[in-house]
Amino acid sequence: MGLLDNVKAAAAGVSQKVSGNMDLMGLNSQISAAEKEVNELFLKLGAAYFEAHKDNPDDALKEMVNTLVEKEKALTELRNAAQTKKAENAAVSFTPPPTPAQTVGQNTQATEGVTCPHCGAPNQPGKFCARCGKPTAG
Numbered sequence: 669m670g671l672l673d674n675v676k677a678a679a680a681g682v683s684q685k686v687s688g689n690m691d692l693m694g695l696n697s698q699i700s701a702a703e704k705e706v707n708e709l710f711l712k713l714g715a716a717y718f719e720a721h722k723d724n725p726d727d728a729l730k731e732m733v734n735t736l737v738e739k740e741k742a743l744t745e746l747r748n749a750a751q752t753k754k755a756e757n758a759a760v761s762f763t764p765p766p767t768p769a770q771t772v773g774q775n776t777q778a779t780e781g782v783t784c785p786h787c788g789a790p791n792q793p794g795k796f797c798a799r800c801g802k803p804t805a806g
Contacts, residue, residue: 763798 725733783790789799797804
């Protein structure tokens with residue numbers, strides 16, 4: 669067997685290996701897609717069972733159903749806490765309140781009820797809102 673025969677045999681081996689790997693990749697892709705479909709069906713089945721039986725679960729699944737109900741309540745509480753924190757964060761001012769020295773000589777009656785026309789935040793009279801930074805009428 670000559671050098672040319674060895675090169676041909678090696679090329680045929682490489683070609684067969686690449687073809688086999690491509691087939692394997694295709695099969696792995698199909699397996700992955702099928703596993704995803706099965707998992708989605710399990711999720712739908714579990715959700716349907718839970719909705720149908722959450723008030724009266726089978727004894728075998730009662731503990732899991734009760735745990736899920738507790739987790740849903742805890743999740744609702746966490747979402748409510750996040751909304752509260754979001755509202756608190758939105759109300760944070762980035763400017764300090766005026767010092768007494770800054771307010772000396774100002775007519776305090778004129779500043780009562782002054783609000784930003786954009787965000788509604790109470791403001792001191794001025795050209796820009798202390799909260800949102802947009803121009804004000806004052």
